Amino acid sequence: MSDAITPELFAHLVDLAALELSPEEAEYIRGQLNHQLQAIHELEAIPLDETLPVTSHGVAYTAAISQAPREDTWQACPNPEEILAQAPQVEEGYIVVPDIPHTKLE
Amino acid sequence: MELCDLTARELSALLRARKTSAVEILASTLERVGAVDGRPGTPDPAPLSDEDRRKVHAFITLTDERALAQAKAIDSRLAAGEDPGPLAGIPFTVKDVFCVRGTPTTAASRILANFTAPYTATPVERLEAAGGVMLGKVNLDEFTFGSSNESTAFQPSPRNPWDTSRVPGGSSGGSAAAVAAGEGPLSLGTDTAGSIRQPAAFCGVVGVKPTYGRVSRYGLIAFASSLDCPGPLARDVGDAALMLGVIAGPDPRDATTATAPVDDYTAALERGVKGLRIGLSPDYMRITIPTPDGGFEERPVPEEVAAPVRRAAELLRAQGAEIIEDVPMPNTRHGIPVFFVISRVEAASNLHRYDGVKYGYRAPEPVDDLRLLYKRSRGQGFGPQPKLRILMGMYVSAAQYSAQYYRRALSVRSMIRRDFEIAFDPHGPYRLDALLTPTTPTPAFGMQAVYGDSVLMQYADQLTVPANHAGVPGLTLPAGLSGDGLPLGIQLLGPDFSEATLLRIGRAYERATEGDAWRAVRPQVLR
Incomplete structure (x- = not known):
């Protein structure tokens, strides 16, 4: 099985993704990712048709079926207290978080 | 009742x-x-x-x-x-x-x-x-x-x-x-x-x-x-x-x-199928199976999965539909590899919002660093499947791999879409109103039989995912029971916004099979 995603690269991805994994979970997930890459590698052998436009959607969004953009108007949120009530920690209408790490500039 | x-x-x-x-x-x-x-x-x-x-x-x-x-x-x-x-x-x-x-x-x-x-x-x-x-x-x-x-x-x-x-x-x-x-x-x-x-x-x-x-x-x-x-x-x-x-x-x-x-x-719904052109494709009658050594092999779909499709074609032909065989859909087999890339990139992006701050789970132990709060909350809050998708999405969209994976997947997605455009083109060689295929490579598998192998699990979607890449509509219909008494499905795929036609064909099939013995069988939990 391929080992394109090495333990070092994997650790870097986990850090970028802001995840914390147990060693067992990390081993399982890294193995599965390398397994999936074998399926993905099939793509490299496909001759691409350069004349085909690349789109990020299947259905073509022609002007005929697209909505006009909404008007850019101010709307009051009807239930801010319900939304704030979802936050794990709130003080006087503000969401509270731990310190944001920073480095002092010399 | x-x-x-x-x-x-x-x-x-x-x-x-x-x-x-x-x-x-x-x-x-x-x-x-x-x-x-x-x-x-x-x-x-x-x-x-x-x-x-x-x-x-x-x-x-x-x-x-x-x-x-x-x-x-x-x-x-x-x-x-x-x-x-x-x-x-x-x-x-x-x-x-x-x-x-x-x-x-x-x-x-x-x-x-x-x-x-x-x-x-x-x-x-x-x-x-x-x-x-x-x-x-x-x-x-x-x-x-x-x-x-x-x-x-x-x-x-x-x-x-x-x-x-x-x-x-x-x-x-x-x-x-x-x-x-x-x-x-x-x-x-x-x-x-x-x-x-x-x-x-x-x-x-x-x-x-x-x-x-x-x-x-x-x-x-x-x-x-x-x-x-x-x-x-x-x-x-x-x-x-x-x-x-x-x-x-x-x-x-x-x-x-x-x-x-x-x-x-x-x-x-009741207008029947007279004059409709319904296609069959050999590319939907073969499947890719991931093998235990990490490779892949192609096989025909199992006979019990193929038989209801052939029978449906015969029933619809008898009601006046024209059945067009051998419609090429050559990029069908790339659906899963393309999905492994595109869906992961989009999922990773969508899942960044869960951070333990605004709503949802927050790791209970106090931490004094916001980034550690993110990692703990996401590490404890997400199960293995979201984690797999986030990490693969970040890998294949990273600057140094993006051309190799993400850009390429988008190009192949366009090729999958073009297969459908050719099949449904009203002035093209096939002029289909719908394509008739099996819905799944197998009937329902056992609990624990596949879970854990994320590649094998993904290939369960190989006959359905091309329609998602192309954006076209799809309809699945019950079409009989397997030897083990499990439901089998057939799928109809059509051009953009052709849901009414697919439902009409589905209804014609339903009418033609109304008297079938399997329609009277009830699920195990209701017997």
């Missing part, structure tokens, strides 16, 4: 003739839930008992009080001579990935286990505005990431009503199982790679993946935003058509919804 076993249209007729009431329909359905469903999924479950292994476990949250209030309101309106809408008094379930104001909306993930939605998704709003009675929120694979429903953080996971040792499919597994077991005749699901069609096929019900943009995604917790399609699961084609008509159409709150007019899906 109980009230809860009837179709939405049958219930509607009884209700309008004042032969029953919305409250009675609800009571019958809740009684069925009580009899077959067992305990609902929770993130901290007790171990499975033998009793649990015989139940369906479709639900995460039963909203019975809310449903009773809605049913009473419908009865009052009917008594006052009002028309409360086309779904008046019809119980429906909602995949727990749609926000419904004031109800827990979990995406079957620990990270949203404590989340109560502050607003309602457009398709749910439309179902309720049409008089539908929401019975509750049903289970799914965590964030819809799976094809068996086993990845849900809310255990016990749903089981197949036809054989409770098998999976119901996924990710709309709770939806399909509920519809099959008489726990509400309609369910709202979503389909990103086959998540409506595959479980519908596994559970012997009808499922529609509408054209991308036909049904609003407002209020849907996103997986892969360029692929996600909300759609109906129902017991027959007429009910699916009725429900689709209610939820389809433009929504100013989802800019990707199309303004194309919504057809009257029920009006055209």
